[in-house]
Amino acid sequence: MVSLAVLMSLVACAALASGAAGVRVELTRVHSSPFVRDAVRRDMHRNAARWLAASSDTVSAPVNKGPASLGEYLMTLAIGTPPLSYPAIADTGSDLIWTQCAPCGDDQCFQQATPLYNPANSTTFSYLPCSSQLSICEAASLPACVCPGYNYTYGTGWTSGVQGSETFTFGSSPADETSVSDIVFGCSNASSSDFNGSSGLVGLGRGSLSLVSQLGAGTFSYCLTALQDSNSTNTLLLGSSASLNDTGVGTTPFVASPDMAPFNTFYYLNLTGISLGTKALSIPVDVFTLAANGTGGLIIDSGTTITSLVDAAYQQIRAAVLSMVKLPTTDGSDATGLDLCFALPSSTSAPPAMPSMTLHFDGADMVLPAGSYMTQDSNLWCLALQNQTYGMPSILGNYQQQNMHILYDLGQETMSFAPADCSTF
Numbered sequence: 001m002v003s004l005a006v007l008m009s010l011v012a013c014a015a016l017a018s019g020a021a022g023v024r025v026e027l028t029r030v031h032s033s034p035f036v037r038d039a040v041r042r043d044m045h046r047n048a049a050r051w052l053a054a055s056s057d058t059v060s061a062p063v064n065k066g067p068a069s070l071g072e073y074l075m076t077l078a079i080g081t082p083p084l085s086y087p088a089i090a091d092t093g094s095d096l097i098w099t100q101c102a103p104c105g106d107d108q109c110f111q112q113a114t115p116l117y118n119p120a121n122s123t124t125f126s127y128l129p130c131s132s133q134l135s136i137c138e139a140a141s142l143p144a145c146v147c148p149g150y151n152y153t154y155g156t157g158w159t160s161g162v163q164g165s166e167t168f169t170f171g172s173s174p175a176d177e178t179s180v181s182d183i184v185f186g187c188s189n190a191s192s193s194d195f196n197g198s199s200g201l202v203g204l205g206r207g208s209l210s211l212v213s214q215l216g217a218g219t220f221s222y223c224l225t226a227l228q229d230s231n232s233t234n235t236l237l238l239g240s241s242a243s244l245n246d247t248g249v250g251t252t253p254f255v256a257s258p259d260m261a262p263f264n265t266f267y268y269l270n271l272t273g274i275s276l277g278t279k280a281l282s283i284p285v286d287v288f289t290l291a292a293n294g295t296g297g298l299i300i301d302s303g304t305t306i307t308s309l310v311d312a313a314y315q316q317i318r319a320a321v322l323s324m325v326k327l328p329t330t331d332g333s334d335a336t337g338l339d340l341c342f343a344l345p346s347s348t349s350a351p352p353a354m355p356s357m358t359l360h361f362d363g364a365d366m367v368l369p370a371g372s373y374m375t376q377d378s379n380l381w382c383l384a385l386q387n388q389t390y391g392m393p394s395i396l397g398n399y400q401q402q403n404m405h406i407l408y409d410l411g412q413e414t415m416s417f418a419p420a421d422c423s424t425f
């Protein structure tokens, strides 16, 4: 159906031909747990804390170790020749494309549901020389990196291995299968267990290693189904076929990212205020401002579940929700990992109605219905937001992106969004 010419540059970089419609990839929610706790503090974005900590002792790395395997969206793609299909976390907060490679000791790799990719069994694998124009240590500005090895760290977790080049096959059905050769990827032989539930990760960030950059896809779009909606799948579109066809589309410009790792990976947005119902919260105007040294700002990240906001904004929302809800509060932090919880009469009680929350972006309002900022765990009903460590970027996580069609346009440097029922999209 989609015919795709593949351009190969001299540096063994693959790209989508400019006229090609693009790549379709199936996107599935990782089988969900009834407990939000498991989804809190799973941050696949590149670890900014270390960079900030190096220049200031007021910033510390967030303590964000949590049970894995939940709260992520998986894309299915295939690696090698013959193609071996595997699920990977789709992450707009990082760049590296990686999968676990054989040989891999039991204690070094996490368990994965699909067979381990063995480069020796693929006719299109090659080790990527360190002299390549696109080389992991350099492209990702990894500290203490010894090419061709790498150790790539996230807000939560890390993966390490050796750099390679492979043919990847994309497509949500045989009719729109597309193979692209010479994609630079990480062949991981040791990883933390934070990616359990996947067989690797695909970075969709701004950096040169990301799938978006390597394909030369100027646009991409996705629509994330609800956390509770465990089995529905959706489509990630990369390339010119990614477009928003919905009504009620809002468009906001990206804020230019600082020109240094890891901040140059991120998609920054200009959040100018937040309302709950019709009430504009009194949040100081500059709390989401991105400083030139990489401090602050707000990024959109498909690989983080719960949105984290700078404390000055979080406390305003917390106070407004607290004043609006007539139920008794209860400490639900052990069960949910969240800071503000109310006790419902029983686990089958419907929570009270709440107004929508509006995120006022530069040029467009993003309206979050109650189910996109409150969450129910049994008889606990909690605010599904958390505060961010000082200095770190605030993060718009995937729980808050549910049931929204989102388009990243890297040519226009804009993000567009529209409400959608992603389970039927």
Ligand SMILES: *[C@@H]1O[C@H](CO)[C@@H](O)[C@H](O)[C@H]1NC(C)=O
Pocket: 052, 055, 056, 291, 292, 293, 294, 295
């Ligand atoms: C970064 O810049 C901001 C604003 O100019 C300043 O308040 C902050 O202290 C700086 N942080 C570091 C780590 O240099």
Ligand SMILES: *[C@@H]1O[C@H](CO)[C@@H](O)[C@H](O)[C@H]1NC(C)=O
Pocket: 102, 115, 116, 117, 118, 120, 121
């Ligand atoms: C790789 O090939 C070897 C030999 O043909 C085979 O025994 C092994 O199962 C294959 N491994 C994978 C992961 O396909």
Ligand SMILES: *[C@@H]1O[C@H](CO)[C@@H](O)[C@H](O)[C@H]1NC(C)=O
Pocket: 151, 152, 153, 158, 159, 160, 190
């Ligand atoms: C990779 O880096 C992380 C975080 O710095 C560290 O905990 C881990 O041991 C490193 N892994 C390897 C294989 O060096």
Ligand SMILES: *[C@@H]1O[C@H](CO)[C@@H](O)[C@H](O)[C@H]1NC(C)=O
Pocket: 103, 104, 105, 108, 149, 161, 162, 189, 190
């Ligand atoms: C992973 O591969 C690298 C590069 O080949 C090697 O140096 C390292 O020892 C391997 N690590 C494990 C845990 O097998």
Ligand SMILES: *[C@@H]1O[C@H](CO)[C@@H](O)[C@H](O)[C@H]1NC(C)=O
Pocket: 068, 069, 111, 193, 196, 197
């Ligand atoms: C990984 O997931 C599997 C299956 O969901 C589970 O049995 C296993 O305990 C998990 N391992 C870790 C380290 O979380």
Ligand SMILES: *[C@@H]1O[C@H](CO)[C@@H](O)[C@H](O)[C@H]1NC(C)=O
Pocket: 230, 231
């Ligand atoms: C969801 O998928 C899992 C595994 O594929 C299956 O066991 C389960 O029955 C499905 N649930 C629903 C509601 O379809």
Ligand SMILES: *[C@@H]1O[C@H](CO)[C@@H](O)[C@H](O)[C@H]1NC(C)=O
Pocket: 245
């Ligand atoms: C876009 O909308 C038009 C008119 O509603 C419809 O015919 C078309 O199929 C839609 N395209 C996509 C990709 O959804």
Ligand SMILES: *[C@@H]1O[C@H](CO)[C@@H](O)[C@H](O)[C@H]1NC(C)=O
Pocket: 255, 270, 272, 362, 363
């Ligand atoms: C953010 O949006 C506000 C309101 O439109 C505008 O005044 C400001 O210049 C924008 N900031 C950036 C960094 O684009």
Ligand SMILES: *[C@@H]1O[C@H](CO)[C@@H](O)[C@H](O)[C@H]1NC(C)=O
Pocket: 311, 339, 387, 388, 389, 390
């Ligand atoms: C986050 O909020 C909690 C509770 O509201 C507070 O105790 C904590 O100090 C805040 N953390 C930061 C980093 O502001």
